[in-house]
Amino acid sequence: xxxxxxxxxxxxxxxxxxxxxxxxxxxxxxxxxxxxxxxxxxxxxxxxxxxxxxxxxxxxxxxxxxxxxxxxxxxxxxxxxxxxxxxxxxxxxxxxxxxxxxxxxxxxxxxxxxxxxxxxxxxxxxxxxxxxxxxxxxxxxxxxxxxxxxxxxxxxxxxxxxxxxxxxxxxxxxxxxxxxxxxxxxxxxxxxxxxxxxxxxxxxxxxxxxxxxxxxxxxxxxxxxxxxxxxxxxxxxxxxx
Amino acid sequence: xxxxxxxxxxxxxxxxxxxxxxxxxxxxxxxxxxxxxxxx
Amino acid sequence: xxxxxxxxxxxxxxxxxxxxxxxxxxxxxxxxxxxxxxxxxxxxxxxxxxxxxxxxxxxxxxxxxxxxxxxxxxxxxxxxxxxxxxxxxxxxxxxxxxxxxxxxxxxxxxxxxxxxxxxxxxxxxxxxxxxxxxxxxxxxxxxxxxxxxxxxxxxxxxxxxxxxxxxxxxxxxxxxxxxxxxxxxxxxxxxxxxxxxxxxxxxxxxxxxxxxxxxxxxxxx
Amino acid sequence: xxxxxxxxxxxxxxxxxxxxxxxxxxxxxxxxxxxxxxxxxxxxxxxxxxxxxxxxxxxxxxxxxxxxxxxxxxxxxxxxxxxxxxxxxxxxxxxxxxxxxxxxxxxxxxxxxxxxxxxxxxxxxxxxxxxxxxxxxxxxxxxxxxxxxxxxxxxxxxxxxxxxxxxxxxxxxxxxxxxxxxxxxxxxxxxxxxxxxxxxxxxxxxxxxxxxxxxxxxxxxxxxxxxxxxxxxxx
Numbered sequence: 001x002x003x004x005x006x007x008x009x010x011x012x013x014x015x016x017x018x019x020x021x022x023x024x025x026x027x028x029x030x031x032x033x034x035x036x037x038x039x040x041x042x043x044x045x046x047x048x049x050x051x052x053x054x055x056x057x058x059x060x061x062x063x064x065x066x067x068x069x070x071x072x073x074x075x076x077x078x079x080x081x082x083x084x085x086x087x088x089x090x091x092x093x094x095x096x097x098x099x100x101x102x103x104x105x106x107x108x109x110x111x112x113x114x115x116x117x118x119x120x121x122x123x124x125x126x127x128x129x130x131x132x133x134x135x136x137x138x139x140x141x142x143x144x145x146x147x148x149x150x151x152x153x154x155x156x157x158x159x160x161x162x163x164x165x166x167x168x169x170x171x172x173x174x175x176x177x178x179x180x181x182x183x184x185x186x187x188x189x190x191x192x193x194x195x196x197x198x199x200x201x202x203x204x205x206x207x208x209x210x211x212x213x214x215x216x217x218x219x220x221x222x223x224x225x226x227x228x229x230x231x232x233x234x235x236x237x238x239x240x241x
Numbered sequence: 242x243x244x245x246x247x248x249x250x251x252x253x254x255x256x257x258x259x260x261x262x263x264x265x266x267x268x269x270x271x272x273x274x275x276x277x278x279x280x281x
Numbered sequence: 282x283x284x285x286x287x288x289x290x291x292x293x294x295x296x297x298x299x300x301x302x303x304x305x306x307x308x309x310x311x312x313x314x315x316x317x318x319x320x321x322x323x324x325x326x327x328x329x330x331x332x333x334x335x336x337x338x339x340x341x342x343x344x345x346x347x348x349x350x351x352x353x354x355x356x357x358x359x360x361x362x363x364x365x366x367x368x369x370x371x372x373x374x375x376x377x378x379x380x381x382x383x384x385x386x387x388x389x390x391x392x393x394x395x396x397x398x399x400x401x402x403x404x405x406x407x408x409x410x411x412x413x414x415x416x417x418x419x420x421x422x423x424x425x426x427x428x429x430x431x432x433x434x435x436x437x438x439x440x441x442x443x444x445x446x447x448x449x450x451x452x453x454x455x456x457x458x459x460x461x462x463x464x465x466x467x468x469x470x471x472x473x474x475x476x477x478x479x480x481x482x483x484x485x486x487x488x489x490x491x492x493x494x495x496x497x498x499x500x501x502x
Numbered sequence: 503x504x505x506x507x508x509x510x511x512x513x514x515x516x517x518x519x520x521x522x523x524x525x526x527x528x529x530x531x532x533x534x535x536x537x538x539x540x541x542x543x544x545x546x547x548x549x550x551x552x553x554x555x556x557x558x559x560x561x562x563x564x565x566x567x568x569x570x571x572x573x574x575x576x577x578x579x580x581x582x583x584x585x586x587x588x589x590x591x592x593x594x595x596x597x598x599x600x601x602x603x604x605x606x607x608x609x610x611x612x613x614x615x616x617x618x619x620x621x622x623x624x625x626x627x628x629x630x631x632x633x634x635x636x637x638x639x640x641x642x643x644x645x646x647x648x649x650x651x652x653x654x655x656x657x658x659x660x661x662x663x664x665x666x667x668x669x670x671x672x673x674x675x676x677x678x679x680x681x682x683x684x685x686x687x688x689x690x691x692x693x694x695x696x697x698x699x700x701x702x703x704x705x706x707x708x709x710x711x712x713x714x715x716x717x718x719x720x721x722x723x724x725x726x727x728x729x730x731x732x733x734x735x736x737x
Contacts, residue, residue, distance in 0.1 A: 014725065015638070052367065053367065054363060054366075054367065056500055057572065057640055075369070077367055077368070077369040078369040080367075082364075082367060084360060084363065085360075086359060086360025086363070087359055087360065088359060088360045088361050088363060088364040089359055089361060090292070090296060090355065090359060090361055091358070091359055092296045092299050092300050092355070093292070093295060093296060093299075097292075097295060101288060101292045102364065102368075104284075104288040105285060105288055105365070105368045105370060106369065107284070107369070107370075131299070147364070242539055242540075244540045244543070244600055244601070244603065244604045245539055245540055245542055245543060247600050248543040248546060248547075248596075248597045248600040248601065249543075249546065251593065251596045251597060251600065252546055252550070252593050252596075252597065255589060255592060255593045255596070256589075256702070256706070259585075259586070259589050259706060259710075260706075260709075263706075263709050263710055263713055266713045267713050267716065270713070270716055270717055270720055426652070429648075429652065430649075433632070433645050433649065434632075436636065436641060436645060437632065437635040437636050437645075438635045438636075438637075439635045443628075443631065443632060443635060446627075446631060447628040447629075447632060447649060449624075450621055450624035450625040450628060451625060451652065451653065451656045453621050453656075453660055453663065454656070454659040454660050454662070454663035457663045457664075457667050458663060461667070475666050476666075479659070479662065479663060479666075483659055486655060486659065487652070487655070490651070490652055490655055491652070494569075494648050494651060494652065497569055497644050497647070497648055498644075498645065498648055500644070
């Protein structure tokens, strides 16, 4: 895959007078996992929504595996998995029915089998037949992530995926993401949890009032040093080397 | 005859009301007005 | 496109079988309206019996909006609507699936309410075939426009209230045609062919228009 | 700037044609034998209805253009055309009964055209209400365009439904057939009056549009100032 998994060029999005995003440039390669940090309202969610073609009119260019989102970008959407704050699941359907529906919607050939595999992968197999409404917050979150992966995307966009997950579930997610990245997938996730981010992210970026103020690989840095740099950015508004 | 006058005056009144509305909207645009104008 | 429509249709059916929200809401509401008509007007006079079809369809016009409002509420509540908008499929397919489901729910509600209607208004079904056709085409007509506008209204603050305001004026031709064809089926009117053709034209026009326009309604700009 | 020259042309034409129309209506057009002077409401009622219809055709066109180009310019025009269209339709629904009462003794007749106007009025009141309940400008424009298009598609269906429905429930006809058997003088007066009201429509449309253009100009100005201010803080 020569092209980047995700390329965002000069992304600017305004809501009336407020510039949610101010010419943000980010590119993510297959095999990379990028964690987005930033205060509430810094534009993390907006950036993910723009990258996931949830928001269509913005200035700038978004390409997924070299394929622009100009037209309805159905190929681009087939290769992307999106996890939002909402679960995006039907509360009155069972876990299995939800996954089967979305698998068929995304034209997954072996929908039945794939739904079962993904359920097992997120330890939800035993609750497959229970209606989503009866599941706990953590299980719903895991099911929402499972839904985003059922059509075998190669790019995962996740908005604070760790929220609501207990320790074992977070651990499962970390292993799944590591495997996903190792198999050549690309992940972009927003989070506030520095420790968790360090378990899985290969690179970190910081958004500050809609602008990119830090973009640094995490290869040679440990969590403590990064947290220090991150807070420095937050409180002084300027990136320290 | 009075019906005729009633009809024509109704039309005039309607047009007058619309012009007034346009003026009110235009006045609503001046910077002083930061509240959301009702007819956005 | 059809494959998507089938998936969405089955999904809506499965949810409806489990919750039975749409059908029960529409059924209870239409029965209520028929009962209220009975109290408000002395229904047992011959003239009133001639208007029975009108009462029936007025009850369904309003009951229909309840069921249709439900149909997109469930997409909005859990945010599943966004996942639908993002699926690499033609939005028209999603529309057709939901529209077919809504038409079916309306049709089923009508059949279930029919016996009560016959008892309340003391009418006799002369031509069952015409009645079934009138119900079917009428339900499709209401579902075609109703599904589109329930998606439109789902994006606004006044969701529940806006749907009837947008939907009922547009359904006037379908309402007139349905009432005329139903009263023909009840033996109260003649020459229904024009009305059946109008219903078919109405269904085709609004199904195609909605399929073409639906992607704009689904998208979140 | 072309807008201004065009506006002057419209206003002057409005003034000329409206004066001519009023003169013809009250001085030239003969008094109708049966209905008497009250028939002269016809010269206002019909032009208003035709121009309202023109207005809703414009809403359809601009909505279609907006959906294909996403240029807010068309959304502004659709809004302006819809508002003037609803004004004209309201005036038709006021002058209709005023005319029907003295002539047929009833306020409302389910005459095909009058009923069509009523349904149109309901459709576009819904259109205007929809616009009020959506926050984000882009969403409002898109959804309004969808209603603008489907609303207009419904019109021929309403027309045929009511025409046929009316043959089964005969009603007095307000404006006669399509200008059927009109005395030439009356017909001429009608056409001048239609032209006058078309210019009136365009004049009101232009002014209403200017307000929207002004609104968006101020908004972009305010956003630019905002961006400059934000830029100033960061560097």
